[in-house]
Amino acid sequence: MPPIPRAQLERLSYIDFRLYFLGELRRSDLVARFGMGPAGATRDIAQYREAAPGNLDFDGTRKLYLPSATFRPLFEHAPQRVLSALSQGFGQGAAEDLSPLLRCEIPTALSRPRMDVLAPVTRAIHCGKAVRLVYHSLSGPPGERELVPFALVDSGVRWHVRAFDRKSAEFRDFVLTRIESPEVLADSAVGPRESAEHDVQWSRIVELELLPHPSHARPDVIRRDYDMPDGVLRIRVRAANAGYMLRRWNVDCSPDLSLRGPEYALGLRDPLVLYGAANALLAPGYRPPAPASPADKLPGSRQRDDTAASSR
Known part of the structure:
Protein backbone atom coordinates (compact mmCIF):
# COMPACT_ATOMS: atom_id res chain seq x y z
CA MET A 1 0.00 0.00 0.00
CA PRO A 2 1.17 3.60 -0.50
CA PRO A 3 2.12 5.48 2.66
CA ILE A 4 -0.95 6.43 4.69
CA PRO A 5 -1.38 8.04 8.12
CA ARG A 6 -0.77 5.70 11.04
CA ALA A 7 -4.24 6.28 12.49
CA GLN A 8 -5.87 5.15 9.25
CA LEU A 9 -3.48 2.20 9.02
CA GLU A 10 -4.73 1.05 12.43
CA ARG A 11 -8.31 1.28 11.22
CA LEU A 12 -7.53 -0.74 8.10
CA SER A 13 -5.82 -3.36 10.25
CA TYR A 14 -8.94 -3.51 12.42
CA ILE A 15 -11.10 -4.09 9.33
CA ASP A 16 -8.75 -6.87 8.28
CA PHE A 17 -8.86 -8.36 11.79
CA ARG A 18 -12.65 -8.46 12.02
CA LEU A 19 -13.02 -10.01 8.59
CA TYR A 20 -10.32 -12.61 9.24
CA PHE A 21 -11.14 -13.66 12.81
CA LEU A 22 -14.80 -12.72 13.28
CA GLY A 23 -16.06 -13.19 9.72
CA GLU A 24 -18.04 -9.95 9.42
CA LEU A 25 -17.73 -6.18 9.52
CA ARG A 26 -20.27 -3.37 9.96
CA ARG A 27 -19.70 0.34 9.67
CA SER A 28 -20.87 0.58 13.28
CA ASP A 29 -17.89 -1.57 14.34
CA LEU A 30 -15.50 1.17 13.18
CA VAL A 31 -17.69 3.91 14.62
CA ALA A 32 -17.75 2.23 18.04
CA ARG A 33 -14.05 1.28 18.06
CA PHE A 34 -12.57 4.58 16.91
CA GLY A 35 -15.26 7.13 17.83
CA MET A 36 -15.60 8.25 14.22
CA GLY A 37 -18.58 9.22 12.10
CA PRO A 38 -20.32 6.89 9.62
CA ALA A 39 -18.92 8.81 6.66
CA GLY A 40 -15.36 8.26 7.89
CA ALA A 41 -16.05 4.56 8.37
CA THR A 42 -17.32 4.33 4.80
CA ARG A 43 -14.15 5.97 3.50
CA ASP A 44 -11.95 3.52 5.42
CA ILE A 45 -13.86 0.53 4.06
CA ALA A 46 -13.45 1.94 0.53
CA GLN A 47 -9.71 2.40 1.19
CA TYR A 48 -9.46 -1.20 2.38
CA ARG A 49 -11.32 -2.43 -0.69
CA GLU A 50 -8.87 -0.51 -2.88
CA ALA A 51 -5.86 -1.97 -1.05
CA ALA A 52 -7.23 -5.53 -1.05
CA PRO A 53 -9.56 -5.91 -4.04
CA GLY A 54 -11.55 -9.12 -3.88
CA ASN A 55 -11.34 -9.44 -0.07
CA LEU A 56 -14.84 -8.09 0.63
CA ASP A 57 -18.38 -9.24 -0.15
CA PHE A 58 -21.36 -7.09 0.84
CA ASP A 59 -24.47 -8.72 2.26
CA GLY A 60 -27.23 -6.27 1.40
CA THR A 61 -29.84 -8.09 3.46
CA ARG A 62 -27.93 -7.82 6.71
CA LYS A 63 -26.07 -4.61 5.75
CA LEU A 64 -22.62 -5.98 6.56
CA TYR A 65 -19.39 -7.01 4.87
CA LEU A 66 -18.15 -10.59 4.73
CA PRO A 67 -14.76 -12.04 3.79
CA SER A 68 -14.86 -13.32 0.24
CA ALA A 69 -14.08 -16.89 -0.75
CA THR A 70 -10.67 -15.66 -1.94
CA PHE A 71 -9.95 -13.57 1.17
CA ARG A 72 -6.29 -13.19 2.12
CA PRO A 73 -5.32 -11.10 5.14
CA LEU A 74 -3.80 -7.78 4.18
CA PHE A 75 -1.86 -7.48 7.44
CA GLU A 76 0.27 -9.87 9.46
CA HIS A 77 -1.49 -10.50 12.77
CA ALA A 78 0.75 -11.63 15.63
CA PRO A 79 -0.84 -14.63 17.43
CA GLN A 80 -0.30 -13.26 20.93
CA ARG A 81 -1.93 -9.95 20.10
CA VAL A 82 -4.82 -11.65 18.32
CA LEU A 83 -5.54 -13.88 21.31
CA SER A 84 -5.23 -10.92 23.68
CA ALA A 85 -7.69 -8.88 21.61
CA LEU A 86 -10.18 -11.74 21.33
CA SER A 87 -10.09 -12.51 25.05
CA GLN A 88 -9.66 -9.03 26.55
CA GLY A 89 -10.61 -6.47 23.91
CA PHE A 90 -8.75 -3.78 22.01
CA GLY A 91 -7.21 -0.49 22.83
CA GLN A 92 -5.54 1.48 25.56
CA GLY A 93 -8.65 3.17 26.91
CA ALA A 94 -10.42 2.89 30.23
CA ALA A 95 -10.99 -0.65 31.49
CA GLU A 96 -14.77 -0.33 31.19
CA ASP A 97 -14.36 0.24 27.43
CA LEU A 98 -12.70 -3.15 26.93
CA SER A 99 -14.61 -6.37 26.57
CA PRO A 100 -13.86 -9.76 25.00
CA LEU A 101 -14.75 -10.18 21.34
CA LEU A 102 -15.50 -13.87 21.84
CA ARG A 103 -16.43 -16.02 24.80
CA CYS A 104 -13.01 -16.82 26.26
CA GLU A 105 -11.71 -18.29 29.48
CA ILE A 106 -8.23 -17.38 30.65
CA PRO A 107 -6.39 -18.44 33.85
CA THR A 108 -7.03 -16.31 36.90
CA ALA A 109 -4.00 -14.29 37.93
CA LEU A 110 -3.34 -15.10 41.57
CA SER A 111 -0.50 -12.58 41.93
CA ARG A 112 -1.14 -9.03 40.75
CA PRO A 113 1.11 -6.03 41.43
CA ARG A 114 -0.43 -2.89 42.85
CA VAL A 200 26.01 -10.89 32.33
CA GLN A 201 22.99 -13.12 33.00
CA TRP A 202 20.72 -10.76 31.09
CA SER A 203 23.10 -10.32 28.15
CA ARG A 204 23.90 -14.01 27.75
CA ILE A 205 21.59 -15.78 25.30
CA VAL A 206 20.99 -19.49 25.84
CA GLU A 207 19.95 -21.58 22.83
CA LEU A 208 17.64 -24.40 23.86
CA GLU A 209 16.62 -27.42 21.81
CA LEU A 210 13.41 -29.01 23.05
CA LEU A 211 12.23 -32.47 22.01
CA PRO A 212 9.04 -34.48 22.52
CA HIS A 213 9.60 -36.33 25.78
CA PRO A 214 10.75 -39.90 25.05
CA SER A 215 8.23 -41.31 27.55
CA HIS A 216 5.27 -39.54 25.97
CA ALA A 217 2.76 -41.87 24.32
CA ARG A 218 2.06 -39.54 21.36
CA PRO A 219 5.20 -37.67 20.27
CA ASP A 220 3.51 -36.91 16.94
CA VAL A 221 0.88 -34.84 18.75
CA ILE A 222 3.56 -33.03 20.74
CA ARG A 223 5.35 -32.13 17.51
CA ARG A 224 2.09 -30.63 16.26
CA ASP A 225 1.41 -28.81 19.54
CA TYR A 226 4.75 -27.02 19.41
CA ASP A 227 5.17 -26.69 15.63
CA MET A 228 8.30 -28.84 15.34
CA PRO A 229 8.13 -30.52 11.90
CA ASP A 230 11.72 -31.75 12.23
CA GLY A 231 11.14 -32.93 15.79
CA VAL A 232 13.01 -30.08 17.50
CA LEU A 233 11.79 -26.76 18.89
CA ARG A 234 14.65 -24.25 18.97
CA ILE A 235 14.28 -21.17 21.13
CA ARG A 236 16.63 -18.50 22.40
CA VAL A 237 16.17 -17.07 25.89
CA ARG A 238 18.17 -14.95 28.27
CA ALA A 239 20.12 -16.89 30.86
CA ALA A 240 18.42 -14.75 33.51
CA ASN A 241 15.02 -16.14 32.43
CA ALA A 242 15.82 -19.69 31.28
CA GLY A 243 14.85 -21.40 34.55
CA TYR A 244 11.51 -19.59 34.72
CA MET A 245 10.60 -20.57 31.16
CA LEU A 246 11.59 -24.22 31.53
CA ARG A 247 9.65 -24.55 34.78
CA ARG A 248 6.60 -22.85 33.31
CA TRP A 249 6.45 -25.36 30.45
CA ASN A 250 7.45 -28.36 32.59
CA VAL A 251 10.45 -29.21 30.42
CA ASP A 252 12.36 -32.23 31.70
CA CYS A 253 15.94 -31.01 32.11
CA SER A 254 17.34 -34.10 33.83
CA PRO A 255 20.50 -35.53 32.22
CA ASP A 256 18.74 -38.72 31.09
CA LEU A 257 15.20 -37.30 30.67
CA SER A 258 14.08 -39.52 33.51
CA LEU A 259 11.16 -37.49 34.86
CA ARG A 260 7.80 -39.17 34.41
CA GLY A 261 4.28 -37.83 34.33
CA PRO A 262 1.75 -36.43 31.87
CA GLU A 263 2.96 -32.89 32.61
CA TYR A 264 6.32 -33.61 30.94
CA ALA A 265 5.59 -33.29 27.24
CA LEU A 266 9.00 -31.81 26.42
CA GLY A 267 12.60 -32.61 27.23
CA LEU A 268 15.76 -30.54 26.93
CA ARG A 269 18.18 -32.17 24.51
CA ASP A 270 21.35 -30.92 26.22
CA PRO A 271 21.03 -29.74 29.84
CA LEU A 272 24.66 -28.58 29.77
CA VAL A 273 23.55 -25.44 27.90
CA LEU A 274 22.15 -24.25 31.23
CA TYR A 275 25.53 -24.37 32.92
CA GLY A 276 26.21 -20.98 34.47
CA ALA A 277 22.60 -19.79 34.27
CA ALA A 278 21.84 -18.43 37.74
CA ASN A 279 18.30 -19.79 37.95
CA ALA A 280 18.91 -23.12 36.18
CA LEU A 281 17.98 -24.97 39.38
CA LEU A 282 14.37 -23.88 38.79
CA ALA A 283 14.27 -26.09 35.68
CA PRO A 284 12.57 -29.46 36.40
CA GLY A 285 15.11 -32.20 37.02
CA TYR A 286 18.17 -30.06 36.31
CA ARG A 287 21.35 -31.15 38.06
CA PRO A 288 24.52 -29.12 37.68
CA PRO A 289 27.55 -31.06 36.43
CA ALA A 290 29.55 -32.71 39.21
CA PRO A 291 32.84 -30.97 40.03
CA ALA A 292 35.76 -32.47 38.17
CA SER A 293 37.96 -34.76 40.27
CA PRO A 294 41.77 -34.38 40.18
CA ALA A 295 41.94 -37.37 37.85
CA ASP A 296 39.54 -35.74 35.35
CA LYS A 297 42.00 -33.56 33.50
CA LEU A 298 42.02 -32.48 29.94
CA PRO A 299 43.99 -34.78 27.59
CA GLY A 300 46.46 -31.99 26.97
CA SER A 301 47.05 -31.55 30.68
CA ARG A 302 47.51 -35.29 31.21
CA GLN A 303 50.03 -35.41 28.37
CA ARG A 304 51.98 -32.53 29.83
CA ASP A 305 52.02 -34.23 33.25
CA ASP A 306 53.21 -37.49 31.73
CA THR A 307 55.93 -35.68 29.79
CA ALA A 308 57.06 -33.91 32.90
CA ALA A 309 57.15 -37.15 34.87
CA SER A 310 59.24 -38.92 32.22
CA SER A 311 61.78 -36.12 32.14
CA ARG A 312 62.39 -36.19 35.88
Missing part, protein backbone atom coordinates in the same frame (compact mmCIF):
# COMPACT_ATOMS: atom_id res chain seq x y z
CA MET A 115 -0.61 -0.03 40.37
CA ASP A 116 0.88 2.42 42.88
CA VAL A 117 3.90 0.10 43.01
CA LEU A 118 4.11 -0.69 39.31
CA ALA A 119 3.87 2.92 38.11
CA PRO A 120 6.98 4.29 39.90
CA VAL A 121 8.98 1.23 38.84
CA THR A 122 8.01 1.58 35.18
CA ARG A 123 8.73 5.33 35.30
CA ALA A 124 12.20 4.56 36.64
CA ILE A 125 12.78 2.02 33.85
CA HIS A 126 11.61 4.41 31.13
CA CYS A 127 13.58 7.37 32.44
CA GLY A 128 16.73 5.45 33.40
CA LYS A 129 16.49 6.35 37.09
CA ALA A 130 17.01 4.57 40.39
CA VAL A 131 14.19 3.86 42.82
CA ARG A 132 14.17 3.63 46.62
CA LEU A 133 11.77 1.12 48.16
CA VAL A 134 11.10 -1.33 50.97
CA TYR A 135 11.45 -4.96 49.91
CA HIS A 136 9.90 -7.94 51.65
CA SER A 137 12.36 -10.79 51.13
CA LEU A 138 11.83 -14.44 51.98
CA SER A 139 15.30 -14.54 53.53
CA GLY A 140 14.88 -11.82 56.14
CA PRO A 141 12.85 -8.91 57.50
CA PRO A 142 11.71 -6.05 55.23
CA GLY A 143 14.48 -3.63 54.39
CA GLU A 144 15.12 -0.49 52.40
CA ARG A 145 16.89 -0.87 49.07
CA GLU A 146 17.92 1.25 46.14
CA LEU A 147 17.44 -0.44 42.79
CA VAL A 148 18.20 0.53 39.22
CA PRO A 149 15.47 -1.32 37.31
CA PHE A 150 15.69 -1.88 33.57
CA ALA A 151 13.13 -4.56 32.58
CA LEU A 152 9.87 -6.20 33.61
CA VAL A 153 9.66 -9.99 33.32
CA ASP A 154 6.60 -12.24 33.37
CA SER A 155 7.64 -15.62 34.76
CA GLY A 156 4.25 -17.11 33.92
CA VAL A 157 3.30 -17.14 37.60
CA ARG A 158 4.15 -13.58 38.67
CA TRP A 159 5.78 -10.40 37.45
CA HIS A 160 9.18 -9.28 38.63
CA VAL A 161 11.61 -6.54 37.77
CA ARG A 162 15.23 -7.07 36.75
CA ALA A 163 17.40 -4.50 38.47
CA PHE A 164 20.81 -3.64 39.85
CA ASP A 165 20.67 -3.81 43.63
CA ARG A 166 22.92 -1.19 45.20
CA LYS A 167 22.86 -3.00 48.56
CA SER A 168 24.40 -6.24 47.25
CA ALA A 169 26.04 -4.63 44.18
CA GLU A 170 24.48 -7.38 42.05
CA PHE A 171 21.85 -7.74 39.35
CA ARG A 172 18.84 -9.59 40.75
CA ASP A 173 15.12 -10.27 40.26
CA PHE A 174 12.64 -8.51 42.55
CA VAL A 175 9.00 -9.65 42.76
CA LEU A 176 6.68 -6.69 42.24
CA THR A 177 4.18 -7.81 44.89
CA ARG A 178 6.96 -7.72 47.52
CA ILE A 179 7.80 -4.08 46.83
CA GLU A 180 6.46 -1.37 49.13
CA SER A 181 6.55 2.45 48.91
CA PRO A 182 8.72 2.89 45.77
CA GLU A 183 10.06 6.38 45.13
CA VAL A 184 11.84 7.42 41.94
CA LEU A 185 15.20 9.06 42.73
CA ALA A 186 15.26 11.77 40.09
CA ASP A 187 18.59 13.24 41.30
CA SER A 188 20.48 9.98 41.81
CA ALA A 189 22.96 9.38 39.00
CA VAL A 190 23.02 5.88 37.51
CA GLY A 191 26.53 4.56 37.01
CA PRO A 192 27.68 2.60 33.94
CA ARG A 193 28.12 -0.64 35.91
CA GLU A 194 24.47 -0.41 37.00
CA SER A 195 23.12 -0.62 33.44
CA ALA A 196 21.68 -3.67 31.67
CA GLU A 197 24.77 -3.92 29.47
CA HIS A 198 26.79 -5.04 32.51
CA ASP A 199 24.30 -7.73 33.57
Whole structure:
Protein backbone atom coordinates (compact mmCIF):
# COMPACT_ATOMS: atom_id res chain seq x y z
CA MET A 1 0.00 0.00 0.00
CA PRO A 2 1.17 3.60 -0.50
CA PRO A 3 2.12 5.48 2.66
CA ILE A 4 -0.95 6.43 4.69
CA PRO A 5 -1.38 8.04 8.12
CA ARG A 6 -0.77 5.70 11.04
CA ALA A 7 -4.24 6.28 12.49
CA GLN A 8 -5.87 5.15 9.25
CA LEU A 9 -3.48 2.20 9.02
CA GLU A 10 -4.73 1.05 12.43
CA ARG A 11 -8.31 1.28 11.22
CA LEU A 12 -7.53 -0.74 8.10
CA SER A 13 -5.82 -3.36 10.25
CA TYR A 14 -8.94 -3.51 12.42
CA ILE A 15 -11.10 -4.09 9.33
CA ASP A 16 -8.75 -6.87 8.28
CA PHE A 17 -8.86 -8.36 11.79
CA ARG A 18 -12.65 -8.46 12.02
CA LEU A 19 -13.02 -10.01 8.59
CA TYR A 20 -10.32 -12.61 9.24
CA PHE A 21 -11.14 -13.66 12.81
CA LEU A 22 -14.80 -12.72 13.28
CA GLY A 23 -16.06 -13.19 9.72
CA GLU A 24 -18.04 -9.95 9.42
CA LEU A 25 -17.73 -6.18 9.52
CA ARG A 26 -20.27 -3.37 9.96
CA ARG A 27 -19.70 0.34 9.67
CA SER A 28 -20.87 0.58 13.28
CA ASP A 29 -17.89 -1.57 14.34
CA LEU A 30 -15.50 1.17 13.18
CA VAL A 31 -17.69 3.91 14.62
CA ALA A 32 -17.75 2.23 18.04
CA ARG A 33 -14.05 1.28 18.06
CA PHE A 34 -12.57 4.58 16.91
CA GLY A 35 -15.26 7.13 17.83
CA MET A 36 -15.60 8.25 14.22
CA GLY A 37 -18.58 9.22 12.10
CA PRO A 38 -20.32 6.89 9.62
CA ALA A 39 -18.92 8.81 6.66
CA GLY A 40 -15.36 8.26 7.89
CA ALA A 41 -16.05 4.56 8.37
CA THR A 42 -17.32 4.33 4.80
CA ARG A 43 -14.15 5.97 3.50
CA ASP A 44 -11.95 3.52 5.42
CA ILE A 45 -13.86 0.53 4.06
CA ALA A 46 -13.45 1.94 0.53
CA GLN A 47 -9.71 2.40 1.19
CA TYR A 48 -9.46 -1.20 2.38
CA ARG A 49 -11.32 -2.43 -0.69
CA GLU A 50 -8.87 -0.51 -2.88
CA ALA A 51 -5.86 -1.97 -1.05
CA ALA A 52 -7.23 -5.53 -1.05
CA PRO A 53 -9.56 -5.91 -4.04
CA GLY A 54 -11.55 -9.12 -3.88
CA ASN A 55 -11.34 -9.44 -0.07
CA LEU A 56 -14.84 -8.09 0.63
CA ASP A 57 -18.38 -9.24 -0.15
CA PHE A 58 -21.36 -7.09 0.84
CA ASP A 59 -24.47 -8.72 2.26
CA GLY A 60 -27.23 -6.27 1.40
CA THR A 61 -29.84 -8.09 3.46
CA ARG A 62 -27.93 -7.82 6.71
CA LYS A 63 -26.07 -4.61 5.75
CA LEU A 64 -22.62 -5.98 6.56
CA TYR A 65 -19.39 -7.01 4.87
CA LEU A 66 -18.15 -10.59 4.73
CA PRO A 67 -14.76 -12.04 3.79
CA SER A 68 -14.86 -13.32 0.24
CA ALA A 69 -14.08 -16.89 -0.75
CA THR A 70 -10.67 -15.66 -1.94
CA PHE A 71 -9.95 -13.57 1.17
CA ARG A 72 -6.29 -13.19 2.12
CA PRO A 73 -5.32 -11.10 5.14
CA LEU A 74 -3.80 -7.78 4.18
CA PHE A 75 -1.86 -7.48 7.44
CA GLU A 76 0.27 -9.87 9.46
CA HIS A 77 -1.49 -10.50 12.77
CA ALA A 78 0.75 -11.63 15.63
CA PRO A 79 -0.84 -14.63 17.43
CA GLN A 80 -0.30 -13.26 20.93
CA ARG A 81 -1.93 -9.95 20.10
CA VAL A 82 -4.82 -11.65 18.32
CA LEU A 83 -5.54 -13.88 21.31
CA SER A 84 -5.23 -10.92 23.68
CA ALA A 85 -7.69 -8.88 21.61
CA LEU A 86 -10.18 -11.74 21.33
CA SER A 87 -10.09 -12.51 25.05
CA GLN A 88 -9.66 -9.03 26.55
CA GLY A 89 -10.61 -6.47 23.91
CA PHE A 90 -8.75 -3.78 22.01
CA GLY A 91 -7.21 -0.49 22.83
CA GLN A 92 -5.54 1.48 25.56
CA GLY A 93 -8.65 3.17 26.91
CA ALA A 94 -10.42 2.89 30.23
CA ALA A 95 -10.99 -0.65 31.49
CA GLU A 96 -14.77 -0.33 31.19
CA ASP A 97 -14.36 0.24 27.43
CA LEU A 98 -12.70 -3.15 26.93
CA SER A 99 -14.61 -6.37 26.57
CA PRO A 100 -13.86 -9.76 25.00
CA LEU A 101 -14.75 -10.18 21.34
CA LEU A 102 -15.50 -13.87 21.84
CA ARG A 103 -16.43 -16.02 24.80
CA CYS A 104 -13.01 -16.82 26.26
CA GLU A 105 -11.71 -18.29 29.48
CA ILE A 106 -8.23 -17.38 30.65
CA PRO A 107 -6.39 -18.44 33.85
CA THR A 108 -7.03 -16.31 36.90
CA ALA A 109 -4.00 -14.29 37.93
CA LEU A 110 -3.34 -15.10 41.57
CA SER A 111 -0.50 -12.58 41.93
CA ARG A 112 -1.14 -9.03 40.75
CA PRO A 113 1.11 -6.03 41.43
CA ARG A 114 -0.43 -2.89 42.85
CA MET A 115 -0.61 -0.03 40.37
CA ASP A 116 0.88 2.42 42.88
CA VAL A 117 3.90 0.10 43.01
CA LEU A 118 4.11 -0.69 39.31
CA ALA A 119 3.87 2.92 38.11
CA PRO A 120 6.98 4.29 39.90
CA VAL A 121 8.98 1.23 38.84
CA THR A 122 8.01 1.58 35.18
CA ARG A 123 8.73 5.33 35.30
CA ALA A 124 12.20 4.56 36.64
CA ILE A 125 12.78 2.02 33.85
CA HIS A 126 11.61 4.41 31.13
CA CYS A 127 13.58 7.37 32.44
CA GLY A 128 16.73 5.45 33.40
CA LYS A 129 16.49 6.35 37.09
CA ALA A 130 17.01 4.57 40.39
CA VAL A 131 14.19 3.86 42.82
CA ARG A 132 14.17 3.63 46.62
CA LEU A 133 11.77 1.12 48.16
CA VAL A 134 11.10 -1.33 50.97
CA TYR A 135 11.45 -4.96 49.91
CA HIS A 136 9.90 -7.94 51.65
CA SER A 137 12.36 -10.79 51.13
CA LEU A 138 11.83 -14.44 51.98
CA SER A 139 15.30 -14.54 53.53
CA GLY A 140 14.88 -11.82 56.14
CA PRO A 141 12.85 -8.91 57.50
CA PRO A 142 11.71 -6.05 55.23
CA GLY A 143 14.48 -3.63 54.39
CA GLU A 144 15.12 -0.49 52.40
CA ARG A 145 16.89 -0.87 49.07
CA GLU A 146 17.92 1.25 46.14
CA LEU A 147 17.44 -0.44 42.79
CA VAL A 148 18.20 0.53 39.22
CA PRO A 149 15.47 -1.32 37.31
CA PHE A 150 15.69 -1.88 33.57
CA ALA A 151 13.13 -4.56 32.58
CA LEU A 152 9.87 -6.20 33.61
CA VAL A 153 9.66 -9.99 33.32
CA ASP A 154 6.60 -12.24 33.37
CA SER A 155 7.64 -15.62 34.76
CA GLY A 156 4.25 -17.11 33.92
CA VAL A 157 3.30 -17.14 37.60
CA ARG A 158 4.15 -13.58 38.67
CA TRP A 159 5.78 -10.40 37.45
CA HIS A 160 9.18 -9.28 38.63
CA VAL A 161 11.61 -6.54 37.77
CA ARG A 162 15.23 -7.07 36.75
CA ALA A 163 17.40 -4.50 38.47
CA PHE A 164 20.81 -3.64 39.85
CA ASP A 165 20.67 -3.81 43.63
CA ARG A 166 22.92 -1.19 45.20
CA LYS A 167 22.86 -3.00 48.56
CA SER A 168 24.40 -6.24 47.25
CA ALA A 169 26.04 -4.63 44.18
CA GLU A 170 24.48 -7.38 42.05
CA PHE A 171 21.85 -7.74 39.35
CA ARG A 172 18.84 -9.59 40.75
CA ASP A 173 15.12 -10.27 40.26
CA PHE A 174 12.64 -8.51 42.55
CA VAL A 175 9.00 -9.65 42.76
CA LEU A 176 6.68 -6.69 42.24
CA THR A 177 4.18 -7.81 44.89
CA ARG A 178 6.96 -7.72 47.52
CA ILE A 179 7.80 -4.08 46.83
CA GLU A 180 6.46 -1.37 49.13
CA SER A 181 6.55 2.45 48.91
CA PRO A 182 8.72 2.89 45.77
CA GLU A 183 10.06 6.38 45.13
CA VAL A 184 11.84 7.42 41.94
CA LEU A 185 15.20 9.06 42.73
CA ALA A 186 15.26 11.77 40.09
CA ASP A 187 18.59 13.24 41.30
CA SER A 188 20.48 9.98 41.81
CA ALA A 189 22.96 9.38 39.00
CA VAL A 190 23.02 5.88 37.51
CA GLY A 191 26.53 4.56 37.01
CA PRO A 192 27.68 2.60 33.94
CA ARG A 193 28.12 -0.64 35.91
CA GLU A 194 24.47 -0.41 37.00
CA SER A 195 23.12 -0.62 33.44
CA ALA A 196 21.68 -3.67 31.67
CA GLU A 197 24.77 -3.92 29.47
CA HIS A 198 26.79 -5.04 32.51
CA ASP A 199 24.30 -7.73 33.57
CA VAL A 200 26.01 -10.89 32.33
CA GLN A 201 22.99 -13.12 33.00
CA TRP A 202 20.72 -10.76 31.09
CA SER A 203 23.10 -10.32 28.15
CA ARG A 204 23.90 -14.01 27.75
CA ILE A 205 21.59 -15.78 25.30
CA VAL A 206 20.99 -19.49 25.84
CA GLU A 207 19.95 -21.58 22.83
CA LEU A 208 17.64 -24.40 23.86
CA GLU A 209 16.62 -27.42 21.81
CA LEU A 210 13.41 -29.01 23.05
CA LEU A 211 12.23 -32.47 22.01
CA PRO A 212 9.04 -34.48 22.52
CA HIS A 213 9.60 -36.33 25.78
CA PRO A 214 10.75 -39.90 25.05
CA SER A 215 8.23 -41.31 27.55
CA HIS A 216 5.27 -39.54 25.97
CA ALA A 217 2.76 -41.87 24.32
CA ARG A 218 2.06 -39.54 21.36
CA PRO A 219 5.20 -37.67 20.27
CA ASP A 220 3.51 -36.91 16.94
CA VAL A 221 0.88 -34.84 18.75
CA ILE A 222 3.56 -33.03 20.74
CA ARG A 223 5.35 -32.13 17.51
CA ARG A 224 2.09 -30.63 16.26
CA ASP A 225 1.41 -28.81 19.54
CA TYR A 226 4.75 -27.02 19.41
CA ASP A 227 5.17 -26.69 15.63
CA MET A 228 8.30 -28.84 15.34
CA PRO A 229 8.13 -30.52 11.90
CA ASP A 230 11.72 -31.75 12.23
CA GLY A 231 11.14 -32.93 15.79
CA VAL A 232 13.01 -30.08 17.50
CA LEU A 233 11.79 -26.76 18.89
CA ARG A 234 14.65 -24.25 18.97
CA ILE A 235 14.28 -21.17 21.13
CA ARG A 236 16.63 -18.50 22.40
CA VAL A 237 16.17 -17.07 25.89
CA ARG A 238 18.17 -14.95 28.27
CA ALA A 239 20.12 -16.89 30.86
CA ALA A 240 18.42 -14.75 33.51
CA ASN A 241 15.02 -16.14 32.43
CA ALA A 242 15.82 -19.69 31.28
CA GLY A 243 14.85 -21.40 34.55
CA TYR A 244 11.51 -19.59 34.72
CA MET A 245 10.60 -20.57 31.16
CA LEU A 246 11.59 -24.22 31.53
CA ARG A 247 9.65 -24.55 34.78
CA ARG A 248 6.60 -22.85 33.31
CA TRP A 249 6.45 -25.36 30.45
CA ASN A 250 7.45 -28.36 32.59
CA VAL A 251 10.45 -29.21 30.42
CA ASP A 252 12.36 -32.23 31.70
CA CYS A 253 15.94 -31.01 32.11
CA SER A 254 17.34 -34.10 33.83
CA PRO A 255 20.50 -35.53 32.22
CA ASP A 256 18.74 -38.72 31.09
CA LEU A 257 15.20 -37.30 30.67
CA SER A 258 14.08 -39.52 33.51
CA LEU A 259 11.16 -37.49 34.86
CA ARG A 260 7.80 -39.17 34.41
CA GLY A 261 4.28 -37.83 34.33
CA PRO A 262 1.75 -36.43 31.87
CA GLU A 263 2.96 -32.89 32.61
CA TYR A 264 6.32 -33.61 30.94
CA ALA A 265 5.59 -33.29 27.24
CA LEU A 266 9.00 -31.81 26.42
CA GLY A 267 12.60 -32.61 27.23
CA LEU A 268 15.76 -30.54 26.93
CA ARG A 269 18.18 -32.17 24.51
CA ASP A 270 21.35 -30.92 26.22
CA PRO A 271 21.03 -29.74 29.84
CA LEU A 272 24.66 -28.58 29.77
CA VAL A 273 23.55 -25.44 27.90
CA LEU A 274 22.15 -24.25 31.23
CA TYR A 275 25.53 -24.37 32.92
CA GLY A 276 26.21 -20.98 34.47
CA ALA A 277 22.60 -19.79 34.27
CA ALA A 278 21.84 -18.43 37.74
CA ASN A 279 18.30 -19.79 37.95
CA ALA A 280 18.91 -23.12 36.18
CA LEU A 281 17.98 -24.97 39.38
CA LEU A 282 14.37 -23.88 38.79
CA ALA A 283 14.27 -26.09 35.68
CA PRO A 284 12.57 -29.46 36.40
CA GLY A 285 15.11 -32.20 37.02
CA TYR A 286 18.17 -30.06 36.31
CA ARG A 287 21.35 -31.15 38.06
CA PRO A 288 24.52 -29.12 37.68
CA PRO A 289 27.55 -31.06 36.43
CA ALA A 290 29.55 -32.71 39.21
CA PRO A 291 32.84 -30.97 40.03
CA ALA A 292 35.76 -32.47 38.17
CA SER A 293 37.96 -34.76 40.27
CA PRO A 294 41.77 -34.38 40.18
CA ALA A 295 41.94 -37.37 37.85
CA ASP A 296 39.54 -35.74 35.35
CA LYS A 297 42.00 -33.56 33.50
CA LEU A 298 42.02 -32.48 29.94
CA PRO A 299 43.99 -34.78 27.59
CA GLY A 300 46.46 -31.99 26.97
CA SER A 301 47.05 -31.55 30.68
CA ARG A 302 47.51 -35.29 31.21
CA GLN A 303 50.03 -35.41 28.37
CA ARG A 304 51.98 -32.53 29.83
CA ASP A 305 52.02 -34.23 33.25
CA ASP A 306 53.21 -37.49 31.73
CA THR A 307 55.93 -35.68 29.79
CA ALA A 308 57.06 -33.91 32.90
CA ALA A 309 57.15 -37.15 34.87
CA SER A 310 59.24 -38.92 32.22
CA SER A 311 61.78 -36.12 32.14
CA ARG A 312 62.39 -36.19 35.88
